[in-house]
Structures are given as C-alpha cells and as structure tokens.
Amino acid sequence: MADDLRLGLNLGYWQRDPVDATDLVRTAERLGYESVWTAEAYGSDAFTPLAWYGARTSRIKLGTSVAQMSARPPVTTAMTAMTLDHLTGGRLLLGIGASGPQVVEGWYGQPFGRPLARTREYVEIMRKVWRREEPVTSPGPHHPLPLPGGLGKPLKLITHPLRAEIPLYLGAEGPKNVALATEVAQGWLPLFAHPEKIGSMYGEALAGAGPGFDIAAMVLVVVTDDLRSALDAVKTMLTLYIGGMGARTRNFHADIVGRMGYAEAAERIQDLYLAGRRDEAFAAIPDELADGIALLGPIGRIRERLDLWRKSPVTNLLVMGPRDEPTLAVIRDLVLG
Structure with missing residues (x-):
C-alpha cells in the first residue's frame, strides 16, 4: 500500500504528427511533478525528445517508458543513457522493455525468442559498461562480446559516467518478467494496471521487491463531466492494443x-x-x-477512485492525457494533496 503516491507525466510517443511538449513539461516541473516519460513504438524514438526537454528544464526527472531492447545493442543503450544522464545532471530514469514479436520481428527484423534471458543479459552488459571495472565481455548467447571468432577485443567505456548505477525500470506484463524486474531493476512500468487486481495478479511476482522498489503505473486520466466520452477514449486505446498490437497467437x-x-x-x-x-x-x-485501469470523470469521482490506487501496490502514477496547466494542477492537487 502506498499512502504517498508519487506523480509523473507520461507523454508516450508521437502519433501521426510530431508534438513538441516543452511548454507542458515545463509546466509539470513547475507544478511539482517528479518525472516526465517518453516512449517509442515504430515512430518517434524515446531518447531524443528527452534530450530536448532535459535541455529546457532543470529538475524534473527524465524517463523512457520504454526504450525497446531490440532497437539497440545493450552497449548502445548504455552509451546513450550515460550521455543523456551527463547532459541532464543525473536526471535519467532508464526504462527498457522487450516489446512484442510483431514489432521485434516485423520492424527490427530480429527473433523474439527468450525475452527473459535476453533482458537479463542486456541489463548485465549495461551495468558492466557503466561501472567501468574492466573491459566489457559477455558470453552471450544473445549479445556475445567480443564477437566469437572475430577480430575485436574487449573494450571499456571511454567516458566516465556521471552515475555508475543509472536507475533502471523494466516494462513488463507477464508475472515472470515482473519478478525479473524486482531482481535486476529499481522499478516496474506496468502499461495496464488495475488497482483492485494488481495485487492478486502479481503478488507472488512482487514478493522479491526490496524497499524503495517503484511500481510506476501508466494511467490515463480524463477530467470531465462526460463520463461516457472518457470511457470511450480508454476503449479506443484498448481496441488497438488488445486487437492489433500483437500477433493473433501472441499478444501480451x-x-x-x-x-x-x-x-x-x-x-x-x-x-x-x-x-x-x-x-x-x-x-x-x-x-x-x-x-x-484509468481515472475518469468529475474531480470528485477521481478523488474517490484514487483511494483504490493508494491501497494498491502502485507507488507512482504516470498520468497520460492531460495537455493543459489547469488539468495538470488539478491532478497534482488530487494526488499529492
């Protein structure tokens, strides 16, 4: 149970048209939001917007929710994270995820198999890069370093990271992947979280979470007197994700x-x-x-339904949807008091 919820703003990824959310991010920072998050699918990437917003802010933490592992070798993600962490004064929160076979195989042309083993190996390599204790090696099998039979030799990151332990989050939906997050990461980024069901669904998987483990749930928030239209907005999103964001035989x-x-x-x-x-x-x-899975309706209704989230294992609300200062301020007041 999290009596004191933390609060962040999740911008997601660009849809059809690019959106520069600098003014919104600055407003969220001024209002006391702890973090802002960007995402990627097969459009805008997660890191470039964060660099843009990081250059225009000074305090708000900057998170990827999530950077797709298949988009970059682990050393590339480690280099990018180290660079952005330096440029923003140690504000990066690195969320990574395996995505699904439709994107991994259809967009990146890579096999999807064994996501748990790939994630563990990916994290181990990134941590070796940041710690700079020795040249980076890995037996694989997914990212062997150096390449077996080749001319390469183990290398060490040239630049000294600002932080040798950049906070790491996993985007995970299956119980085994959530359990892995409690073992190798500082937080979990659930996409669809139901406050009344998340404890029973993931109680065993979360049993290994240590003190301070952050469950940062992405929650669509619509402040309106028209509950029907708000429900329909969530249903539109769910239609795409349940129906089309995955293969018929494998849709997480x-x-x-x-x-x-x-x-x-x-x-x-x-x-x-x-x-x-x-x-x-x-x-x-x-x-x-x-x-x-959302917070919808008039302010009074949202205030009442926030109690469900406070009683759940969720520790951090990453709100999606608000695009104006009055709404951001109302949500801030409701969540942070």
Missing part, C-alpha cells in the same frame, strides 16, 4: 486483460479487430475494464 496486452478476468472478451475483441470489424471490437470492450 490481450493476455494481461485475460488475467484481469476478461479472457473471453479479449479473445472476442482480437477476433473482431483482426477481421476488420473494429467498431464491433470497440463495443466488445467492457466499460468496467476501461474504468478500472
């Missing part, structure tokens, strides 16, 4: 909705979406699911 977003107790609905949503019947897929999403 559909899986997590199934573990929440909506397995039949998730299967129907995916079938309808892949059949091109997207309006029907949208209609098949239960309102209670959309309501459960």
Whole structure:
C-alpha cells in the first residue's frame, strides 16, 4: 500500500504528427511533478525528445517508458543513457522493455525468442559498461562480446559516467518478467494496471521487491463531466492494443486483460479487430475494464477512485492525457494533496 503516491507525466510517443511538449513539461516541473516519460513504438524514438526537454528544464526527472531492447545493442543503450544522464545532471530514469514479436520481428527484423534471458543479459552488459571495472565481455548467447571468432577485443567505456548505477525500470506484463524486474531493476512500468487486481495478479511476482522498489503505473486520466466520452477514449486505446498490437497467437496486452478476468472478451475483441470489424471490437470492450485501469470523470469521482490506487501496490502514477496547466494542477492537487 502506498499512502504517498508519487506523480509523473507520461507523454508516450508521437502519433501521426510530431508534438513538441516543452511548454507542458515545463509546466509539470513547475507544478511539482517528479518525472516526465517518453516512449517509442515504430515512430518517434524515446531518447531524443528527452534530450530536448532535459535541455529546457532543470529538475524534473527524465524517463523512457520504454526504450525497446531490440532497437539497440545493450552497449548502445548504455552509451546513450550515460550521455543523456551527463547532459541532464543525473536526471535519467532508464526504462527498457522487450516489446512484442510483431514489432521485434516485423520492424527490427530480429527473433523474439527468450525475452527473459535476453533482458537479463542486456541489463548485465549495461551495468558492466557503466561501472567501468574492466573491459566489457559477455558470453552471450544473445549479445556475445567480443564477437566469437572475430577480430575485436574487449573494450571499456571511454567516458566516465556521471552515475555508475543509472536507475533502471523494466516494462513488463507477464508475472515472470515482473519478478525479473524486482531482481535486476529499481522499478516496474506496468502499461495496464488495475488497482483492485494488481495485487492478486502479481503478488507472488512482487514478493522479491526490496524497499524503495517503484511500481510506476501508466494511467490515463480524463477530467470531465462526460463520463461516457472518457470511457470511450480508454476503449479506443484498448481496441488497438488488445486487437492489433500483437500477433493473433501472441499478444501480451490481450493476455494481461485475460488475467484481469476478461479472457473471453479479449479473445472476442482480437477476433473482431483482426477481421476488420473494429467498431464491433470497440463495443466488445467492457466499460468496467476501461474504468478500472484509468481515472475518469468529475474531480470528485477521481478523488474517490484514487483511494483504490493508494491501497494498491502502485507507488507512482504516470498520468497520460492531460495537455493543459489547469488539468495538470488539478491532478497534482488530487494526488499529492
């Protein structure tokens, strides 16, 4: 239970049109938001916007939610993180994730197999890079260093990192991956978190979390008197993720909705979406699911529903959706008091 929730702003990734959110980030910093986060799928990358916003702010922490491991070798991510951490005075929070087979194989042209082992190896290599205790080597099998049979030799990072231990978060949806986060990272970034179900869904996986482990949940927040329109906004997002953000036989977003107790609905949503019947897929999403993973409605209703989050294992709300100062201020007041 987290009586004192922390608060961040999640900007996500660019949709069709690029968006410079500098004014919004500066406002969030001024209002006392602890962190701002960017993401990547197969459009804008996660690091470049953070560098842009970091150059225009002074205190707010800068997080990737998440940087896709298949987009970069681990040493590249380690170099990028070290560089950005230096330039922003130690404000980086590095969130990484395995993504899913549709993106990994379809966009990056890499095999998706063994995400847990790949993640562990990836993290170990990055930490070796930052610590600079010796030239970096790794037996693999996913990222062997140096390349077996080649002409390379082990190398050590030229630049001394500002911090040898950059805070690391894992984007994870399956229980085994969440358990790995408690072992190798400082935090977990759940995409779809239901405050009334997250404890039962992940209690065993979170058992190994030490003091200070940060569960930073991405939560869509819509302050409005029109609850119906707010529910529909969440359902629009869920339609895409459950229906189309994954292969028919392997969709982690559909899986997590199934573990929440909506397995039949998730299967129907995916079938309808892949059949091109997207309006029907949208209609098949239960309102209670959309309501459960978000904070929607008038201020009073959001205040009441925040109690569910305070009673959950979640420690950090990364709010998505607000794009103006009055709304950011209202959310700040509700969450931080």
